[in-house]
Amino acid sequence: MQPKHKSVETKYMAERQEFYESLKRLDRRSFLKVSAAAFGAAAAHGLAYPFSFQPVSVAYGAEPQGESGSFRFAYISDSHLYEKDINDRFVRALMRAVDDVNNMDPQPDFVFYGGDLAQLGQAKELDLGAEILGNLKAPLKIMVGEHDWYLDMGEKWRALFGEPIESWDHKGVHFVKLLSIIEEDFWTARKMTPMQRMRTVAGLDNGLQRSFTVGEQQRGWLKEDLAKYADDTPLVVFSHSPLYKLYKNWNFWTDDADEVQAILKRFKNVVVIHGHTHQMLTNRIGNIHFHGLLATAWPWPYAPEGMPELTIEMARPDPFNPQDGCGDGEVRVHPDGLVDKVYNFWNRNPVTVGRAYTSSWGKEAVPPRPNRPSY
Amino acid sequence: MNTGIWTTIVGVACVLLVVALWTTHANQVAADQGAKADEGEGQKVADSHMDQWKRKNPQEVDDWVAAEKERHAIQPPADNSDLLKGGQGEGHTYGQYTERDLLMWARETEKMAVEGSRIFHDATALGSTVAVSCDMCHPDGANTHPETYPKFQPQMGRVALLRDMINWCIQHPVRGERFEPDDPRMRALEAYIYAQRKGTALNYGKH
Amino acid sequence: MSERADGLRRRARRRRLGACFGGAEVGRYGGSVRRPVLGGVVAAGAVAVFCVLVAGGQAVGQVPQAEHGAASMAYQERAFEALLGEVDVTAVPVGLDPVVWEAFIPADNKMTPARVALGKKLFFDKRLSKDGTVSCATCHDVTRAFTDQRAVSEGIGDQLGRRNAPTTMNAALLQTVFLDGRSPTLDHQARMPIINPIEMGFADGESAAKAIGDDPEYKKMFAEAYGGEVNYEDMGRAMGAFERTMVFLDSPFRRFLEGEEEAISADAREGWRLFNEEARCVSCHHMNPSNPLGTDNRFHNVGVSARHRDFEQLVRDGVKALQADPSEAKLEELALATDMSELGRFMVTKNRSDIGAFRTSMLLNIGITQPYMHDGTLATLWDVMDHYNKGGEANLFLDGGMEPLALSEKQIDQVVAFLFALTDDRFAEENRRQMDQQRAKAQKDRPFRDEAMANRKKLAFEDRIQK
Secondary structure (H helix, E strand, O other): OOOOOOOHHHHHHHHHHHHHHHHHHOOHHHHHHHHOOOHHHHHHOOOOOOOOOOOOOOOOOOOOOOOOOOEEEEEEOOOOEOOOOOOHHHHHHHHHHHHHHHOOOOOOOOEEEOOOOEOOOOHHHHHHHHHHHOOOOOOEEEOOOHHHHOOOOOHHHHHHHOOOOEEEEEOOEEEEEOOOOEOOOOOOOOOOOHHHHHHHHHOOOOOOOOOOEOOHHHHHHHHHHHHOOOOOOOEEEEEOOOOOOOEHHHOEOOOOHHHHHHHHOOOOOEEEEEOOOOOOOEEEEOOEEEEEOOOOOOOOOOOOOOOOOOOOOOOOOOOOOOOOOOEEEEEEEOOOOOEEEEEEEOOOOOEEEOHHHHHOOOOOOOOOOOOOOOO | OOHHHHHHHHHHHHHHHHHHHHHHHHHHHHHHOOOOOOHHHHHHHHHHHHHHHHHHOHHHOOOHHHHHHHHOOOOOOOOOHHHHOOHHHOOOHHHOOOHHHHHHHHHHHHHHHHHHHHHHOOHHHHOOOOOOOHHHOOHHHOOOOHHHOOEEEHHHOEEEOHHHHHHHHHHOOOOOOOOOOOOHHHHHHHHHHHHHOOOOOOOOOOO | OOHHHHHHHHHHHHHHOOEEOOEEOOOOOOOOOOOOHHHHHHHHHHHHHHHHHHHHHHHHOOOOEOHHHOEOHHHHHHHHHHHHOOOOOOOOOOOOOHHHHHHOOOOOOOOOHHHHHHHHHHHOOHHHOOOOOOOHHHHOEHHHOOEOOOOOOEOHHHOEOOOOOOOOOOHHHOOOEOOOOOEOOHHHHHHHHHHOOOOOOOOOHHHHHHHHHOOHHHHHHHHHHHOOOOOHHHHHHHHHHHHOOOOOOOOHHHHHHOOOHHHOOHHHHHHHHHHHOOOOHHHOOOOEOOEOOOOOOOEEOOOOHHHOOOHHHHHHHHHHHHHHOOOHHHHHHHHHHOHHHHHEOHHHHOOHHHOOEEEOOOOOOHHHOOOEOOOOOEOOHHHHHHHHHOOOOOOOOOOOOOOOOOOOHHHHHHHHHHHHOOOOHHHHHHHHHHHHHHHHHHHHOOOOOOHHHHOOOOOOOHHHHOO
């Protein structure tokens, strides 16, 4: 008999019981998919999860029964490292993310780093980041963020990590890595030193800098690179800035987003995965599905305007836990090129924004809404 | 000797004596009352900030306010132009306002918010030992919610005001030394945060 | 600013600030000013009698023993009476907010003397265990701070459990009960150990009710208290009601909050300031007029379980086991009888964010409820401070609020001094004894101390990721 005094825990127990009852009603194939550790597998089949808790995705625990042909990569992003002696917190967070990814079982195909490895582009910061990321078991693909670039315009970056623009193929999917944080020269006229330039760009709300662009040259490169691929090629584009126009003041913005999107328009399914925004962010413009990456260093608040309708916000981070709203994650890429994006929050349940959600324009597989929205 | 000189000397001595007594008295009063930072000290701090800034930005010595506003958007203070209209205001000194009055008030009010913006965006000014400034989590003062204070914050063990939360942030994420409530830096930060949230309805206790 | 000016300002502020929660805010992290005089007198009397009974008895080694290391039930009952004396069970305990107190009493179990008396009889009754050797008071021993002061508890057949028994003192104000919060109320929790195979061992509630059902005394008391027969449900309610009388809030710290500056030492005062500031304790150990317990009632992974085993593998095994059989019975079994107990709250909610998480410990009377943590592996409060000073133990689910604190030895001593000031005056003698014992132990050995980590020279996770 249930105790009459219904506490949160009793409600929890009842819900949990109900959920497992509902599991038993599913057919076996669906049950296997749902009961597996990765939530994403189920979301892909459009199953809704109205309950207040989710089945567990435990440190990327047991391998989900994904469709054949799908694969996973992990991501870590926006660590904003200072030297260890200056700020231990950011360093510790990146190490934690590396630990998370190293404990994925099985290991992902590769690990993608979304940019802003350093905070002020210092050689020591980049070296430290490279050293920590060097402990990853899986191969690393790494992208530039504005914090990495504007001290020396990429000199140290190239020495450590090679060219900032790249494309490669993996299991039938074409990956492109862009340098989308190019800003028009605002520093020469003001006679800024490199550090002053870096500090200006490092301020998200600093109005002296210019908007991010991909730029004509790179757009040309992109067009050429994509020319040899058919329209139904699965395409994933990595960009530090969101390749659309969300909020200019914080450079959640790419000035030539329309031109870039035009280049991508002919493909059946395009996924853009971007850093810079330090939050859960989802958008879809035509054939392009946009997903944001979590940061390890700190979460950003949501922009006061321009928020895409598809975005289900992450719950407002609790300041009393310095790692709330931070984390890392993984992306499961399906054969058609669409992805299930898993936000692996530290000290929170993971949230998956799945293929079904973006395909259905937000009607199916809706992720849970936050109880603490931003305001 | 000329009486004039003696008079002058005695006069100066008296003035000095008065000044000495006054200063001692003022210090005593301050100590007895558990002083808030007195104006002289506050001015010194602001002056030192100014000097440092001037040294860093020799090309912009003339208008630090404009320079800061160029870097960071700051909401302007309220529009008081209604006060210039006629009606009951005319006919007595305390009801009459001029455009220059409004300009000066706006200018002084704004400068406090602009100074706050400067500190808000500067880890060194905040006394951070980990190179963290407020804007790293609160661009443009976002997510500061000054309209929700006072509110009981269990992790602070008390009903908190905005300045308590600022101090908590300074002590923990920023890892600096807490400010005294009347520290000019604290006052400026509050001014900036309130400025950025201009127009939002008060809602004390909202978590 | 001079220290004197600082102190003057603080005192002035204390006097100036207005009332909240029915009293004036005292100091920066204040409390109520209302000072019940009568309570103080009664407390003093109880201290005297209790000290004679317990401390004196123990000193001479004459406390009569029951099984499993507990004091005899009769002795405990007398000691309990000496502690509390005459209490109006329907009144709000002194110093607590009446509205908040009411919210903690279930609607179907209002406090009446009959219910409390029944609960008391049940609490000390060993017939509620399969082999007749264990009562609630075995592990929640009146003479041992209402816990057993052991790392893990011992049940029927001398079986050892896996978790430290929390004290029942002030447990009425907890929002959930058990270290993993799987019980919503005291009423519910009181029933659970009775059917736990390791603790009291009955197969089910009916068997337990039958074990005492023939007793005419019980028949009468159940009828009086709940208007029905002897039954399992009401057993829990009665014991819950009894536990609600175990309110022990009269510590030196309380008197300090009420304005008596000298009630705690200068070190303890500084410890209280550190608690709220650099040491960050208050982030999870909430201490305020509405919630004086020193817990936020939430669940955090601070790394204690991760220290002793391959946590990640355990987590994977736990997930698999629960997916195979998600019933409540299986949960109880796994939670208590196997290594999966270390997964804590996760076993209850299956939320990944709860892996390895246990409820923040209550801090009241912490000085006498050693050893510490969910598995009792930290023997002294200095060990606890060392654990937190280095930022806990790194693991994949560590609470993000755990940070290396870089506290100096002196600061650690000050926080510990503060913690010892949280013990109710009625246990002052025991508290002093514990403080000496723990200090001696800490001076000999500090196994959890790690200065490099505490001072952020070495970082958590650094060793874990080294290739």
